[in-house]
Amino acid sequence: MTRTLLLSFLLSPSAQAASFSPSPWLNYETTPETLAKHCGAAKERTVAGLKALAAMPAAYRTFSNTPQALEQILWGLNDETASDTFLKDVSLSSAVRQAASDCQVLLNKLIIDVFMGEDLYAAVKAYADKNEALEGEDKKLLKKQLLDFKRNGLMLHPDKRADLKKIKQEIVELEEKFHKNLGEVKASLLLSQDELEGLPEDYINRLEKENGRYRVTIDYPDYFPFMDNAKNADGRRRLEALFNNKAADANPPLLMQTLRLRREAARMLGYKTHADYILEERMGQTPQTVQSFIDNLVKKLQPFAQKELKTLVELKNRELGGKSDQVVHYWDWRYYDNQLVKARYQVDKEKIKDYFPMETVIDGMFTVYQKLLEVKFKLVRGAATWHPDVKLYEITDAGGGEPVAYFYMDMFPREGKYKHAAAFTLVKGRRLADGSYQKPVSAMVANFNKPSPGRPSLLKHGEHEEVETLFHEFGHIMHQTLTKAKHGRFSGSDTARDFVEAPSQMLENWVWSPEIISMISGHYKDRSKKLPPELLEKMMAAKNVDVGLKSLRQLFFASLDMNYHAQSKIKDTAAVWAKLQGKISLIPMSPDTRPDAGFGHIMGGYDSGYYGYMWSNVYAQDMFSRFEAEGILNATLGKRYRKTILEPGSSKEEMDLLRDFLGREPNERAFLKSIGLEGK
Numbered sequence: 011m012t013r014t015l016l017l018s019f020l021l022s023p024s025a026q027a028a029s030f031s032p033s034p035w036l037n038y039e040t041t042p043e044t045l046a047k048h049c050g051a052a053k054e055r056t057v058a059g060l061k062a063l064a065a066m067p068a069a070y071r072t073f074s075n076t077p078q079a080l081e082q083i084l085w086g087l088n089d090e091t092a093s094d095t096f097l098k099d100v101s102l103s104s105a106v107r108q109a110a111s112d113c114q115v116l117l118n119k120l121i122i123d124v125f126m127g128e129d130l131y132a133a134v135k136a137y138a139d140k141n142e143a144l145e146g147e148d149k150k151l152l153k154k155q156l157l158d159f160k161r162n163g164l165m166l167h168p169d170k171r172a173d174l175k176k177i178k179q180e181i182v183e184l185e186e187k188f189h190k191n192l193g194e195v196k197a198s199l200l201l202s203q204d205e206l207e208g209l210p211e212d213y214i215n216r217l218e219k220e221n222g223r224y225r226v227t228i229d230y231p232d233y234f235p236f237m238d239n240a241k242n243a244d245g246r247r248r249l250e251a252l253f254n255n256k257a258a259d260a261n262p263p264l265l266m267q268t269l270r271l272r273r274e275a276a277r278m279l280g281y282k283t284h285a286d287y288i289l290e291e292r293m294g295q296t297p298q299t300v301q302s303f304i305d306n307l308v309k310k311l312q313p314f315a316q317k318e319l320k321t322l323v324e325l326k327n328r329e330l331g332g333k334s335d336q337v338v339h340y341w342d343w344r345y346y347d348n349q350l351v352k353a354r355y356q357v358d359k360e361k362i363k364d365y366f367p368m369e370t371v372i373d374g375m376f377t378v379y380q381k382l383l384e385v386k387f388k389l390v391r392g393a394a395t396w397h398p399d400v401k402l403y404e405i406t407d408a409g410g411g412e413p414v415a416y417f418y419m420d421m422f423p424r425e426g427k428y429k430h431a432a433a434f435t436l437v438k439g440r441r442l443a444d445g446s447y448q449k450p451v452s453a454m455v456a457n458f459n460k461p462s463p464g465r466p467s468l469l470k471h472g473e474h475e476e477v478e479t480l481f482h483e484f485g486h487i488m489h490q491t492l493t494k495a496k497h498g499r500f501s502g503s504d505t506a507r508d509f510v511e512a513p514s515q516m517l518e519n520w521v522w523s524p525e526i527i528s529m530i531s532g533h534y535k536d537r538s539k540k541l542p543p544e545l546l547e548k549m550m551a552a553k554n555v556d557v558g559l560k561s562l563r564q565l566f567f568a569s570l571d572m573n574y575h576a577q578s579k580i581k582d583t584a585a586v587w588a589k590l591q592g593k594i595s596l597i598p599m600s601p602d603t604r605p606d607a608g609f610g611h612i613m614g615g616y617d618s619g620y621y622g623y624m625w626s627n628v629y630a631q632d633m634f635s636r637f638e639a640e641g642i643l644n645a646t647l648g649k650r651y652r653k654t655i656l657e658p659g660s661s662k663e664e665m666d667l668l669r670d671f672l673g674r675e676p677n678e679r680a681f682l683k684s685i686g687l688e689g690k
Contacts, residue, residue, distance in 0.1 A: 029394040032404075032416035032451045033437045036093045038101075038396040042109035049094045049113035053120055056087040064129035068136040073144065076137040077152045078497075082443050084124065085498030089448070091117060092436040093396075099193075099428035100396050100420060100455065107426055111190050118182040125162040126175050134159065147496045147661040154499065161287070163279060170278060177275045184268045188613040191257040191264075193426060198227040199249055201242075208241035210360040216462045228253045229423045230430070231459040235470075237344040239360065247600070250341040254603040261607035262583060268613065269580055285576035288618035293508045293625070293664060297576040300621050304569050307624065308562065308594055310687050315558030319596055322346040322556075325353070340600045347556050351472075355552035359470050362549065365541045366477055367534040368421065368458055368467035374530030375484060378520060382648035383488060383656075384408040390416070397424070405491055415439065415491035418453040422460045422467070430610075431456040431479050433486030433503070440498040450502060452490040454483050466534050471521065473553060473560065477530070478518045485514030492652060495659035505660040507615070508622035513655055515623075515630035516637075522553060523642045554686055559596065561624075561685050566594040568621035571611075575618040629668055631680035636672065 031037075040048070063079055091113060098110035124130060134155050144152060163174040200223040206214055213235050217224040226232050226249060233253055240246050272284040281287040285297040294300040319338060325346050327334045338346060351357045376387050386406045393402035400420045404413040418436075423429075432455050439450035458476055461467045469476035489510075490502035503510050520526045524546060533539040570590050574580055583606040588599040599605065611620055633655070640647050654670040668676045682688050 029392050030390060030402075031394045032390075032402065032413075032449065033089070033092075035089050035091075035437060036394070036451065038093055038097065038394060040093075040097070040106065042103075042105040045094050045097070045106060045109045045113060049091055049109075049116060052087055052090045052094075053116060055090075056083060056120065059083045059086075060124065060127075060130060064127070064133050066133065068133075071133065071137040071140070073137065073142065073148060073152070076133055077155055078148070080130065080134065080155065081151060081497050081499065084121070085438055085440055087117065087120075088498065089437050092451075096434060096436055096453070097396065098190075099434070100453075102397065102424065102426065104194075104426055107193070108190075111186055115182055115186050118186075119179050122162070122175060122178045122182070125158045126164065126171060126178075128164065131159045131164045147500060150661065151497050151499070157291075161279065161290075166278065174275055174278050177271050177278075181268055181271050181275070184264045184271070185613045188257075188261050188264045188268070189610060191260045192429065192608060192610055195228070195256045196425075197252040197256070198225050198232075199245070199252065200225055201245055205242045205245045206240065208239045209236065210239065212462065212465055212468075213239075213360075216459070228256070230457045231423060234344070235360075237341070238348040240345065243342065243345075246341040246345060247339070250600060251603055254340075254600060254605040254608065256608040258604035258607045262604060265583055265606060265609070265613065266580070269574055269583070272575065272617065273578070283576045283578070285572060285618040288575070292506050292619065292622075294621065297572060297618075300625075301569070301572055301576070303625065304565050304572070304621060308565050308569075311558045311561050311565070311685070312596070314686065315556075315562050315596055318556045318559050322350065325349055338597055340597055343559070343597050347559075351552045351555055354555070355548045357545075357548045357552045359472055359475070362472075362541070362545065363468040363470045364535075365531045365533050365539075366469045366471050367532065367537075368469050368480075370532045370534075370537060371469055371477055371480060371530045372419075374526075375481060377529055378526055378643070379484065379488060380408070381643050381645060383492065383652045384645065384649055385414075385492070386410075396420075399424075413449065415450040415452075417451070417487050417491055420453060420455045421458050423457040427457070428455050429457065431483050433483050433490060435490050435502055435504075438498040438501045439491070439493040439495065440501050441496045447494075450491045450493060452487050452502075454487050456480070456483065468534060471549065473555075473557075477521050481517050481521050482514040485517040489513050489656050489659075492656045493659050494657040495661045497661070500659045500661040502659050506664050507619040508625045509629065509664040510626065511623055512626040512629040512633065515627050516634045518630075519634045519637075520642065522550065525642055557686055562595045563597075564624055566591055567609075567611075568624060569594055570609075571616070571618060571620040574612065627684075628678050628681040629676055631684045632676050632678070633668070633671060635680040 060083060063076065063083065066075065095110055095114045095117065098107050098114060101107050101110065134152070138152060138156060163171045166174065200220060202223055206224060214224065217226060217232070219225070226236055228249065233249065236249055237246055276282070276284045276287040279287060281290075283297065285300075289295055289297060289300065294303070322338045322343070323336055326338065326342065327336065329349070348359065351359070380386055384407065386408055387403045388406070390402040390404055395402060395418065397420065399422050400418055402416060402418050405415045405417070406413050434453045434455060435450070436453055437448065437451035440448050442448050456479070458469060459467050469480065471477040486503055493502040495501040521530070524543075527546060528540050531541040570587060573586055573590060574583065580586060584604055587606050591597070591599045616622070633651070637644065637647060651671060655667055658667060665676070679688070
C-alpha cells in the first residue's frame with residue numbers, strides 16, 4: 011500500500027503517436043499550452059508522492075520506502091518531463107521554447123523545495139538513525155541525500171532558511187534567463203565579395219545573399235571558418251565584436267546578480283565563498299588546490315606560449331609589412347594560427363575537410379565504438395523526433411538481443427537551437443521500483459555545416475575542431491547510455507564535474523590515430539580515397555602548433571571562473587575578464603566587447619568548475635596511455651573501459667574508477683607529455 015502511494019505519481023503516460031518513441035515519456039509534438047499543463051501536472055503528482063513519503067510513521071521506515079523511494083520519485087519526475095525541458099534547446103517554436111524554459115524553472119524550484127523540506131529531511135534522518143547496514147551504491151545514496159539537505163540549509167533557523175530559499179529560486183530564474191537571452195541572439199554582417207577574400211568557395215556559396223552582399227552570422231559554422239580564413243582584418247574585428255557582444259546589454263547584470271547571490275547563499279551555509287561550497291563535492295576539494303593547479307600550469311606554459319606569440323607577430327608583420335601594429339589581437343589569433351599551419355606544415359584545413367564528410371566520419375566512428383565497446387548501433391526508421399534532420403539509433407550488445415539504450419543525433423544549426431555541441435540525457439538508465447532496468451535515452455546536439463547542392467556536410471579535422479568534437483560528444487553519449495548504475499543520481503555521466511569530461515577527452519585521441527583515420531575518412535567525391543599518408547604526417551606534425559597559447563586560453567577561463575567565485579566581491583566582471591585574459595592567455599580582450607555576457611558555462615552548472623576541463627584531461631591522457639601501449643582498438647581493454655569507467659557512472663568514487671581501470675594510482679605524466687611539458 012505504501013509503495014502504491016509513493017509511486018502514485020507514475021501514472022500512465024500520454025498515448026503514443028503512430029511513430030516509434032524510445033520512451034513513453036518523450037513527446038515532441040506539443041503546444042505551449044499542452045507542455046505547460048503536462049509539466050504542472052507532473053509537478054503535482056510528484057508533490058503528492060513526496061507528501062505520502064513524508065507522512066509514513068518513523069517505525070515503518072526502510073531503505074526501499076524512504077531513501078530509495080525519494081530517489082525514484084525525483085528521477086521519475088525527471089523522466090516524465092524530459093522532453094518538456096529539452097525542447098527549450100531544440101524546438102523550432104519560440105513559444106514552445108519559452109514554455110519549456112518556464113517548465114525548467116518550475117522544476118528547479120521544486121527541487122529546491124524538496125531539499126529544504128523539514129518533513130522530508132525528518133523522514134530520511136529517521137531512517138538513517140536506524141543505522142542499518144548498507145553497502146555500495148545504497149550506502150552512498152543515503153550519504154548524498156543527507157548532505158543535500160545540509161547543503162540546502164536544513165541546519166539553519168527557519169527564517170534564514172526561508173531567505174536562502176528565495177535566493178536559490180532567484181538564481182534559478184537568473185540562470186535560465188541568461189541562457190534564453192543567448193539562445194535568442196541573431197547577429198550577422200553583410201559583406202562584399204572582396205571582404206570574403208581567403209574564404210573557401212564552398213563557404214561563400216552556402217552564405218545567404220542580400221542585395222549582392224553576403225550574410226555571415228555568428229553561428230559556429232559561419233563564425234569559426236571566417237575567423238580562420240578571412241584575410242580582411244576589419245571584417246574579422248567586426249564579426250568578433252558581434253560574437254563577443256552576445257546579449258551584452260541584458261546579461262552582465264544577470265551575471266553580477268547571480269555572483270552576488272551565490273556568495274550570499276554560500277556564506278549563509280557557513281562556507282567562505284561559493285567556490286568553497288561547490289568544490290566540497292568535487293575532486294579538487296578547495297579553491298586553493300584548484301588555483302594552485304592552474305597557476306602551476308600557467309607558469310610552465312607561458313614561456314612556450316610567448317615564443318608562439320612572437321612567431322604569430324612575425325607572421326603578421328610579413329603579411330602586413332609596415333601596416334602591422336605588432337599585436338596579435340583576439341580577432342587575429344585564429345587567422346594567424348591557421349596561416350602558420352599552412353605555411354610551416356603545408357596543412358590546409360579547408361582542403362583536408364574534403365576527406366571528412368560528416369556521414370563518412372559518423373559511419374567510421376560507429377565502427378570504432380562498436381569494436382571498442384562491443385555494441386551495435388542501428389538506425390530506427392519512422393522514429394518520432396523534434397525536427398526532420400534528427401535521427402534515432404538503438405544500441406544493442408554485440409552479441410545481439412533487445413536494445414539496451416537509444417540516442418538521437420541532431421547535427422545542423424537552426425534558429426533558436428542550442429548554439430554549441432552537447433550530449434543531453436533525456437531518460438536515465440536506472441533500476442525501477444518493479445526491478446526492471448530503464449533503457450537510457452540521450453541526444454547529441456551539434457551545429458555542423460549543412461549539406462549544400464553537390465557538396466555534403468564536411469568536418470574540419472584538427473585540435474579542437476569538428477571531428478574531435480564529434481568523437482568527444484559521442485563519448486558522452488556512450489557514458490550516458492551504457493550505464494548500469496542502480497540509482498539515477500549516479501547514472502551515466504552524472505559524475506563529479508572535474509571528472510565528467512575525462513572519458514570523452516580520452517576518446518579525442520582516436521581521431522589522431524592513422525588506423526582510425528583510415529576508418530573515418532574518404533573523399534566526398536570518392537569515398538574509397540582515404541586521407542593520403544603524407545597529408546596525415548603533416549597534420550600530426552602540426553597537431554601541437556600553438557598548444558601553449560591554446561592551453562593558456564583554457565587556463566584563463568578556469569582562473570576567471572575561480573576569481574568570480576572565490577573572491578569576496580566582484581565589482582566589474584568585464585574588468586576582471588580583461589585583466590586576466592591579458593595576464594594569462596597573453597592575447598588581450600578586444601575593446602568594446604562583453605564576452606562575460608556570453609560565458610554560459612558558469613551560468614549552467616560549471617560555476618567553480620571550468621578548471622575541470624583541464625583537470626579531467628590529466629585523467630583522460632592517463633587512461634589513454636593504456637590504449638596507446640596495448641592497442642587503440644584492443645577489444646579486451648575496451649571492454650575493461652566499458653565495465654570500469656562507463657557502466658558504474660558515479661556509483662563508486664571517481665578515483666576508485668580510475669584505479670580499477672588503470673590497475674595503479676593515476677599520475678600526470680601522460681598529460682604533461684600531451685601538452686609538450688614532459689619532464690618539465
